[in-house]
Amino acid sequence: MKVLVTVKESADIADDFAVDDDGIDETYVEYDLNEWDDYAVETGVQLAEAGIADEVVGVTIGPERADETIRKALAKGVDRAVRVWDDALAGQDLLDVSTKAHLLAAVAEDEDADLVLSGVQASDDSFGATGVALAERLGYEWAAVVSDLDVNADAGEARVNRELEGGLQERLTVDLPAVFTIQTGINEPRYASLRGIRQAQSKEIAPKTPTDIGVEDVTSRLELTEMFVPESESEAEYLEGDAEEQAAQLADVLRDVGVVTE
Numbered sequence: 001m002k003v004l005v006t007v008k009e010s011a012d013i014a015d016d017f018a019v020d021d022d023g024i025d026e027t028y029v030e031y032d033l034n035e036w037d038d039y040a041v042e043t044g045v046q047l048a049e050a051g052i053a054d055e056v057v058g059v060t061i062g063p064e065r066a067d068e069t070i071r072k073a074l075a076k077g078v079d080r081a082v083r084v085w086d087d088a089l090a091g092q093d094l095l096d097v098s099t100k101a102h103l104l105a106a107v108a109e110d111e112d113a114d115l116v117l118s119g120v121q122a123s124d125d126s127f128g129a130t131g132v133a134l135a136e137r138l139g140y141e142w143a144a145v146v147s148d149l150d151v152n153a154d155a156g157e158a159r160v161n162r163e164l165e166g167g168l169q170e171r172l173t174v175d176l177p178a179v180f181t182i183q184t185g186i187n188e189p190r191y192a193s194l195r196g197i198r199q200a201q202s203k204e205i206a207p208k209t210p211t212d213i214g215v216e217d218v219t220s221r222l223e224l225t226e227m228f229v230p231e232s233e234s235e236a237e238y239l240e241g242d243a244e245e246q247a248a249q250l251a252d253v254l255r256d257v258g259v260v261t262e
Helices: 035-049 064-075 097-111 130-138 194-200 243-256
Strands: 002-006 009-013 029-033 055-061 080-084 115-119 141-152 157-163 169-175 178-182 205-208
Touching (some): 002 035, 002 097, 029 035, 029 064, 035 115, 035 178, 064 080, 064 194, 064 205, 097 130, 115 130, 130 141, 130 178
Parallel strands (some): 002 055, 055 080, 115 178
Antiparallel strands (some): 009 029, 141 157, 157 169
16 A cells, blocks of 8 residues: 655744745745644554555655755655646745645656545645645545544555544544545654664655646646735733832833722
């Protein structure tokens, strides 16, 4: 059985950052493996360690910079990876869910994946629809927000627990091939060992263009029109000075609003 794990390069913004007409300057941005995808990676690697998966392949959509992120998945036990990108993708502000699902589905079909694992959502933009849209594109069965997974490859099915509203759990049997979006807490993602990090340097990351995987139209319907820091509507008053001066100011404020009297 082949498992495909989707991996997103997630942006982490510094506490103090500046916004200009083009958005947030790259000097304020760092990139890392998306938190939810880390649990999906661990799930795939555990399936391989249990002898259920014969191969675990990672896939990401991103520029060459994203190799560093996907290599973290390789260091944790993913066998090899595919990275999809070209100038047409680079020229678009934001990729919508449909475009990402189209690209990921093309890779899944090219790899003939039996099981696709994706994080429930992205930690930077909080989108949470890509996994389900991918299942629809592939025509695979699916389950979202999976908190427990038991795969029976011989029977061609998997039993899953998925989270519902109000703390409820739903137990399902899902036929393979399938797409599961993995929730945090399903396992404990491992730290990459020094041996794993060294081995990851020699593992394959295959750069592919959309054309390479049979996708011609990569036009996103999302457009970034403006980015700005919203104005604060807080009526908070900051007290300055040392402790004694601040205490005196606070006492004046409390008297003004009638909380205390003279």
